[in-house]
Amino acid sequence: MRKDLVQRAHGTARLWVSLWMNHDGVLDDQGHTVLRPPGMPLEENGLITSYRVGRLRYDGLRRLLPLKLERLRRAVEAERRRTAA
Known part of the structure; x- marks a missing residue:
């Protein structure tokens, strides 16, 4: 599913992508959300x-x-270092 979504959005190497249409907080010339x-x-x-x-x-x-994403990042990094040693 992710592969199909990313292809429609011109591809990305990022791991986390949106599953639904969303807005980026920018308004067009008519004041509508992009x-x-x-x-x-x-x-x-x-x-x-x-x-x-x-x-x-x-x-x-x-x-x-x-609870926080930063703690997950640190745990993954620690595991990566542990398995590389």
Whole structure:
């Protein structure tokens, strides 16, 4: 599914992408919100919001994943260093 979404949005190497059309906070000349197609890379706020909502929505993830995305990044980095040694 991700592959198809990313192809429609002109491709990206980013891991986290939007699943639905969203806006980027920019207005066009008529004052309408500019929409971005599904498959676009998530910006920082979208990434943080998606992580928090997903973690809370699925009970198993609440116990498995840390509260903040930064703690997850640090844990992954520590595991990467451990397995590379």
